[in-house]
Amino acid sequence: MDREYTGFFKSSYSGDSEQCVEVAPGCGVVPVRDSKNTDAGVITVSREAFKAFTDSVR
Template sequence: MNNFQWCKSSYCGGINNCVEVGQAPGVVAVRDTKNRDGGTLVVDRGTFAAFLAAVKSGRL
């Protein structure tokens, strides 16, 4: 997972009780800030965009 460019959610407020989103060519990854070695969900960009659209619309 070293090839990802990671950033924390802007809603974190500086604490480590957040999620981080990582980007690499063609994929997006999500991991828990307080347990970075605990696992990473990796999906293609289209799937992640559909997920965000569903969350924003209130469907999830």
Template sequence: MISSEHTGWFKSSYSGGSQAECLEVAPGPTTVPVRDSKTTDGPALLFSAGGWTAFLTAVKEGRIKG
């Protein structure tokens, strides 16, 4: 399972203690794994480095809203 293969998972500094919508991200050599912080032993999505950067840019620019 991908989540057990990566170490160094972290949450965004924007994540609050009471928010239920937290994601964790881990550094990867060629991919950026992302998982639900409430299910740390569950599956992770894998983004290419370019895909993750494009996603973050779209969020910051308001093209993707939660």
């Protein structure tokens, strides 16, 4: 069953970049989608995995 996630946003650090993803907070997991193709679907990752990812790209 697909879950409807709301409140997606992209980082303010993205600026006018065309290569962005959006995330939705407060779901127990981190839903991620393509900001240019929001109907393409959502992948979810654990909060721990998302934190490890963001820590590695800073």
